[in-house]
Amino acid sequence: MTASRPVVFIHGLWLHASSWQPWVDLFREHGYDPVAPGWPREAATVVEARERADDVANISIDEAVDHYAAVIAGLETPPVVIGHSFGGLITEKLLGQGHGAAGVAIDPAQIKGVLPLPLAQLRSALPALGNPANLHRAVSLTREQFRFAFGNALPEQESDALHEQWAIPSPARPLFQAAAANFVMHSQAAVDTANADRGPLLLISGTADHTVPDVVTRSTFKQYRDSTAVTELRQFEGRGHSLTIDHGWREVADATLTWLLGQGL
Structure with missing residues (x-):
């Protein structure tokens, strides 16, 4: 392992970048140089x-990808890129474009070409997709919506505490x-999955995940x-999107x- 190897953590929708702090601390203890930048704005x-929700309204997948590509370009060494949910999709896109030494995509959002669309996934996305006018808006989850999308495998009290915290x-x-990806020729949810020159990629799935069900990650x-x-897949039995x-989390x-150690990173 390169002692000073940078790591870039990328969060998904509905969580703040600071939710990675325990991971940042752990990876620093193991000799990495981790950062967890937020999405644009x-x-x-x-x-x-929460007070400035409109700041992030209308951010697209490509805008977020370009934002993190710029972060990576500013590093002296190609980093390991670790993303969760839409951060996982961004990780896959970045790695496919040649950014980063390796990628870990945890419960990654659905990319173009993935066909399964379980009912639980549709319900998890309903707070946003249920109103077409939300396309250019920022959307929040209630405690109940968060509990279904993220905390379904947790006690209600823990899920509500995570909602309050992050x-x-x-x-x-x-x-x-992402929902329209398979109907759009040049979808921003497309990933260069055929790239043979990219770094290694680990996909991680929670088998009880509602937001990105295990069947989606396997696909x-x-x-x-x-x-x-x-390219490898690791499944965590009974874990939801809050994993x-x-x-x-540990x-x-x-x-x-x-x-990462097994990959020489």
């Missing part, structure tokens, strides 16, 4: 992000883009069948560190 704190308004546009894994680059922030983080 994301406020520095959860409180500010949940912020997020742009709805990426959800609309994403199959999209990489034409690439000879290292990066709930009481079991298990996922330790598995990620072990995999």
